[in-house]
Amino acid sequence: MSTYVVKGAAPLGAAPTDLVLEDGVLAEVGTGLSRAGAEVVDADGLVALPGLVDLHTHLREPGREDAETVETGTRAAAVGGFTAVHAMANTHPVADTAGVVEQVWRLGREAGHCDVFPVGAVTVGLEGQRLAELGAMADSAARVRVFSDDGRCVSDPVLMRRALEYVKAFDGVVAQHAQEPRLTEDAQMNEGELSGRLGLRGWPAVAEEAIIARDCLLAAHVGSRLHVCHVSTAGSVELVRWAKAKGWDVTAEVCPHHLLLTDELAATYDPIYKVNPPLRSAGDVEALREGLADGTIDVVATDHAPHPHEDKDCEWQAAAFGMLGLETALAIVQQTMVDTGLLDWAGVADRMSHTPSRIGRVSSHGRPLAVGEPAHLTLYDAAAPHTVDPTALASLSRNTPYAGRQLPGRVVATFLRGAPTVLDGKLTG
Amino acid sequence: MNRHLLSAGDLTRADAELVLETAGEMLSLADRPIKKLPALRGRTVVNLFFEDSTRTRISFEAAAKRLSADVINFSAKGSSLSKGESLKDTSLTLEAMGADAVVVRHWASGAPHLLANAGWSRSSVVNAGDGTHEHPTQALLDAFTMWRHLGVPGSHGLDGRKVAIVGDVLHSRVARSNALLLKTLGAEVTLVGPPTLLPVGVQSWDVATSYDLDSVLPGTDVVMMLRVQQERMNASFFPTVREYSRRYGLDGRRMATLQDHAIVMHPGPMIRGMEITADVADSQRSVIVEQVTNGVAVRMAVLYLLLGGSEPALATGLTTTGLTTTGLTTTGPTGGDA
Numbered sequence: 001m002s003t004y005v006v007k008g009a010a011p012l013g014a015a016p017t018d019l020v021l022e023d024g025v026l027a028e029v030g031t032g033l034s035r036a037g038a039e040v041v042d043a044d045g046l047v048a049l050p051g052l053v054d055l056h057t058h059l060r061e062p063g064r065e066d067a068e069t070v071e072t073g074t075r076a077a078a079v080g081g082f083t084a085v086h087a088m089a090n091t092h093p094v095a096d097t098a099g100v101v102e103q104v105w106r107l108g109r110e111a112g113h114c115d116v117f118p119v120g121a122v123t124v125g126l127e128g129q130r131l132a133e134l135g136a137m138a139d140s141a142a143r144v145r146v147f148s149d150d151g152r153c154v155s156d157p158v159l160m161r162r163a164l165e166y167v168k169a170f171d172g173v174v175a176q177h178a179q180e181p182r183l184t185e186d187a188q189m190n191e192g193e194l195s196g197r198l199g200l201r202g203w204p205a206v207a208e209e210a211i212i213a214r215d216c217l218l219a220a221h222v223g224s225r226l227h228v229c230h231v232s233t234a235g236s237v238e239l240v241r242w243a244k245a246k247g248w249d250v251t252a253e254v255c256p257h258h259l260l261l262t263d264e265l266a267a268t269y270d271p272i273y274k275v276n277p278p279l280r281s282a283g284d285v286e287a288l289r290e291g292l293a294d295g296t297i298d299v300v301a302t303d304h305a306p307h308p309h310e311d312k313d314c315e316w317q318a319a320a321f322g323m324l325g326l327e328t329a330l331a332i333v334q335q336t337m338v339d340t341g342l343l344d345w346a347g348v349a350d351r352m353s354h355t356p357s358r359i360g361r362v363s364s365h366g367r368p369l370a371v372g373e374p375a376h377l378t379l380y381d382a383a384a385p386h387t388v389d390p391t392a393l394a395s396l397s398r399n400t401p402y403a404g405r406q407l408p409g410r411v412v413a414t415f416l417r418g419a420p421t422v423l424d425g426k427l428t429g
Numbered sequence: 430m431n432r433h434l435l436s437a438g439d440l441t442r443a444d445a446e447l448v449l450e451t452a453g454e455m456l457s458l459a460d461r462p463i464k465k466l467p468a469l470r471g472r473t474v475v476n477l478f479f480e481d482s483t484r485t486r487i488s489f490e491a492a493a494k495r496l497s498a499d500v501i502n503f504s505a506k507g508s509s510l511s512k513g514e515s516l517k518d519t520s521l522t523l524e525a526m527g528a529d530a531v532v533v534r535h536w537a538s539g540a541p542h543l544l545a546n547a548g549w550s551r552s553s554v555v556n557a558g559d560g561t562h563e564h565p566t567q568a569l570l571d572a573f574t575m576w577r578h579l580g581v582p583g584s585h586g587l588d589g590r591k592v593a594i595v596g597d598v599l600h601s602r603v604a605r606s607n608a609l610l611l612k613t614l615g616a617e618v619t620l621v622g623p624p625t626l627l628p629v630g631v632q633s634w635d636v637a638t639s640y641d642l643d644s645v646l647p648g649t650d651v652v653m654m655l656r657v658q659q660e661r662m663n664a665s666f667f668p669t670v671r672e673y674s675r676r677y678g679l680d681g682r683r684m685a686t687l688q689d690h691a692i693v694m695h696p697g698p699m700i701r702g703m704e705i706t707a708d709v710a711d712s713q714r715s716v717i718v719e720q721v722t723n724g725v726a727v728r729m730a731v732l733y734l735l736l737g738g739s740e741p742a743l744a745t746g747l748t749t750t751g752l753t754t755t756g757l758t759t760t761g762p763t764g765g766d767a
Contacts, residue, residue, distance in 0.1 A: 188538075193630030199538035199562030199602060202629060268546075269539030313547075315516055315537035317560065 003027075003035050004418065009043035009379055011369045013345030019048065021375040024417040029371055041423070043379050046412055049349050051083025051114075051376030053356040053365050055146065055175070055253055056229060056301035057326065059085070059116070061107060062100070063092025068306035068396045070107035070116060073326070076304070076395040078113040078421035080326040081378035081411040084357070084365045085114055085304075089121040090151040096121035096132035098140035105142035112429065113421050114414075117362060120144040122163045122174060126152050131163060138170040145361040148175035150229055151276075153211060155181050160215060164224040171361055173251075175227040176215050178236070179277065183207035188317060190263040190278045198266060200316065203278045205233040212236050216243035216250050227359055228252040230303050232277040234287030241296045251359050253301035254288050256325055256332035257401060261285075265401075271312050271319030272401050275305070292351060293342040299356045302329045306397030324400045327393055331407035334382055339408060375418035382409040394427060430734055433545045433554040437565040437606035442613050445572070446585035451730035452573050452723070458495065459722065468733055469498035475528040475552075476502045477519065479535040484697060485557050488721070489532045489566075492728035498736075501528070516540060517549055524550040530736055531555070538562035553735045561600045567696055568606035570727040572614055574720050575651055578692050588615035593645045595621040595677060596655030596704050597666075599628050603696045604655060608636050621645050622655075622677060625666045642677055646686045653694040654679050654704045670703060680706040684714065692716050 006019040011029075018033035019026060034040075059073035068076075070087070077085045087104050089095035095104060101118035108116025120137035124130055126149045137144040147167060154160045154176060163174050184207045189195050191202025212228055216239060219226035231237060231252045243250040257275060262282050265273040273279060291297040305322025312319050333352065337343040343351070357366025367373040388402040414422040421428055430444045440448070458464050474493040476486050486502065493500045505519050516535070523531055530553040533541045538560030545554040558564040572587065579590050592611055598604040598620045611618050612635060619637040620627060631638055639645050646652060657673065667673045674680075679693065687693075693705075693714045701707045710717060 191629055193633045196599075196628030196630045197605070197634070199560050199605065201561075204629075269542045310515070313515075313517055315535070315540045315543060317537040317539075 002419070003038040004041055004415070004420070005033055005035055005038045006041045006043045006048070006377070006379065009046050009048035011048045012349050013047050016044070019369070019377070021377065021415055021418040024375055026369065026371055026373050026375045026377075029369070041379070041413060043412075045383070046379045046381050047345050048369060049081070049345065049378045049380060050353040050366060050369055051378050051414065051416065052081045052330065052352045053360070053362065054082050054085040054302050054304070054326065055227070055299055055356045055360055056150070057085040057087055057304045058090070058306065058322070059087045059104070060306055061091065062103065066308050070104060071111045072394065072396040073304070073306070074108060074111045074113035074116060075427055076324075076326040076393065078414050078416070078427060079394045079411060080328070081330050081380060081414050082326060083114050083376040083378070083414060083416045084117060084362060085326075086117045086119050086146055086360055088150045089119050089148060090126055094121050094125050095119065096124050096126070098133065098136040101137050101142040101144050102140050113427070114416060115365065117146070117360060118142045118144055119146045119148050119150070119175065122147045122149045122154050123159065128152065128154060128156055128159065131159070131166065134163070134166055134172065135170065138172060145170070145172050146175050146227070146359075147172055148177065148229065150175065150177045153177050153179040153181060155211070157214060157218065161218050161222060164219055164226065165222045168224050173225040173227045173359060175229050176211065177229050178208045178211035178215065178231075180207040180210050183210070188274070189266045190280050192263065192281060194263055194266060198269075200266065205235050205280070208233055208277055209235040209239055212239045216248060219250060220246065220248040225249045226251070230255050230258065230277055230301065231288070231297060232258050232280050232284065234284045237287045237291035237296055241291070244296065251298040252296070253299045254292055254297045255303045256300060256329045256336075257323055258288055259285060259292070259336040260332055261401060266316075269316050271314065271316045272323065272399060274316060274319050274321055275323050276321035289336060289340070289342055292337060293347070298351070299359065300329065300333055300351050301356065302326050306395055307399050309398060312399050322399070324393065324395055324397060327395065328388060328400065328402050328407060330380060330411060331409050334409050335407065338382070375415055377415040378411060379413040380409060381412050384408075384410045386410055432735065434565050434731055434735060435541050435545055435554065435556045436563050437568045437610040440565070440610065440613060442586070445569070445610060445613055448569055448727065448730050448734060449573050449576055449585045451734060452569070452727040455729040455733070456723065456726040459726065465495050465497060467497050469493065469496040469736055472498045472529040472736055473527060474498045474500050474530045474532060474732060475523050476500065477523065477531050477533045478502070478504050479506065479516075479533070479540070480558070481506070482534050482558065484721070485534060488724045489557060489728050491725045493732055495725070496729055496733060498732070501526075516543065517547070520544055520549040524552065528552045530732060532557045534558045536560055555731060555735065558602050560602070562602050563606045564602040565606045565610070566724070566728055566731055567603050568610040569731065570720060570724040571607055571653065571694060571696070572610055573727050574694065574716055574723050575616075575692070577723070578716065579650055579690070586615045587611065590616045590651065591619070591649045592616050592651040592653065593619045593621050593649040594653045594655065595642060595679070597626045597657050597661060598622050598631070598655065599626045600658060600661065601655050607653065608634055612636065619645055619649070623667055623673075643683065643686070646683055647688070650688065650691050651694060652679065652687065652691065653696075656696070656698065656700060657704055674703055678704050678706065679709050681708050684709050684712065687714065694720060696720070
């Protein structure tokens, strides 16, 4: 295995230093370092971050290989600076058995672009009727710790209570897609003045907030861990803040698109902007940024949701929900959080690497940039403005809402266990 | 005017008045033995209906035929569940056939917007009703009907006229388009219905709202009753049909509280006994049948103006070269008692 000497990178934006990556670990940190026969990476002016960890990725395999595969999705992850992703369970078949989660885990190992941690379904077939074999998935080779019916809400309060209780046996966490189903039947966009004008069925904030409030109370009642997926409203931030103030073990994530885009984009009727939960108001965006800055929201998660072209090239109402996120996440976080002064690079490392690893109980990722730690590393150029070109994405799908937008920076290199998956902004394999 | 008619909100006051004025000229055709103009000879108008609506389709068909256009009716039924041929492929097909205008009715809000802006086709797009969004030609024919009864001669506006739109505003594309257009024409609109059937955020529409029909009727010049769709009746928007009728239906007793000159409108199809009683629908105040007649004239005006040529040439072209040579005269308001 090659040794890499990274010259002049700024760890978490601090003073530039050299990093030696050897035998899969960070072997030495300091100035003027060299190794005989080592590959030298000029990282002058680049920020060094621990490899990013996504708690919320849709890799679509098995079942929708026309949208994404484990291979293409993990390539997209590496390009985005991620060294680990959590693959959501809403595949076909659903990842609700040890067999399916082990298949996804094995596909991730074979692809080798980043580590893949499968998320297990909470209920059989995501049907919300009875618990899936959570213990079997936890004990499998995939060692599942995050369970979610994402795409659907575990709306039955009894089932949610049981799931929260049951996962305590193996230190699992239930990641809830908070969406009250009856309040959101055929919902198309954020419910507000604009949905009324556009004649698109509204997805009210209360449908998210009511579930979050209930689940926080349930988690407290049974003494378990709750993770709230993709919070999108100011009210949700308030509820999570309240639950944390109570000392309850509640964590939450926000998606990059909810930190930047607003529901005004629905006026184009272009379904590239159709996502679940929907884009919200500017006030919600503001509250989400503040919540992420003050730690109320623990992590940024992409909800990377690839869809084939025809599922987005149609009427809004007929289009699929979801947008790509892996390859643009860090740049969006820079634009919305770092360049605005809300978060420093240490904060970014916390929200995009340390804390997602901790929530997912992934011990090998999200470690500090210190000697002896696994060499998962992301080198990022925060002064590399560029325009997003959908055709240049590593993902199999093209449904990025940022096409033609200028982003402030880009990932230059990603190292997984000391080996580069991306160098000079290009995939190595 | 724009190349497309997608939303009543896209019309400036000058645009809207031009349509009404042109519709007046078109209407005078109806009294002639030969109800046909050569204006769109050789042009192709496609009625593209993804949702059944016989009355809207035949109205557009009659309008296009009276302008001598070739008309193709294309029924592409399907829902979000059973998609059938995609909007894109249908659009590409029509483009390949050389459609000059596509009149589209669709179950999805925004479908005409997509058709006009997705780059699939170069045709003019006329929104003939999209989902729960808009139905701009219905608003134009409604405004035309109001103007014929309540307008001031010499103007095509409705300044200061009070219009109550009553019923299921939430799901009504007619109400949305009317609210936008009537505001442009200077009318004062009040949306009336149970709180469950008024859209969230309606406060920002720059119209008045009321939950109490009885308090609105004595002051209004126009009362427009909206249809209540069958599927609303089982979705808890209101308790029962009878209660809805009692609170928001227009019956003879309520009609008696209207001012003498006030008119009663309905975009059809009506549910007699639900939102409107038979005696009201058939009364002297009712202009519901007239709305249908005016619909053809207004749609003729829209097609003519969209396909007739470049913007400044339209108004002059119509009155100086087009219609006057065929001997048409303008039909103005007839006063408040027609």
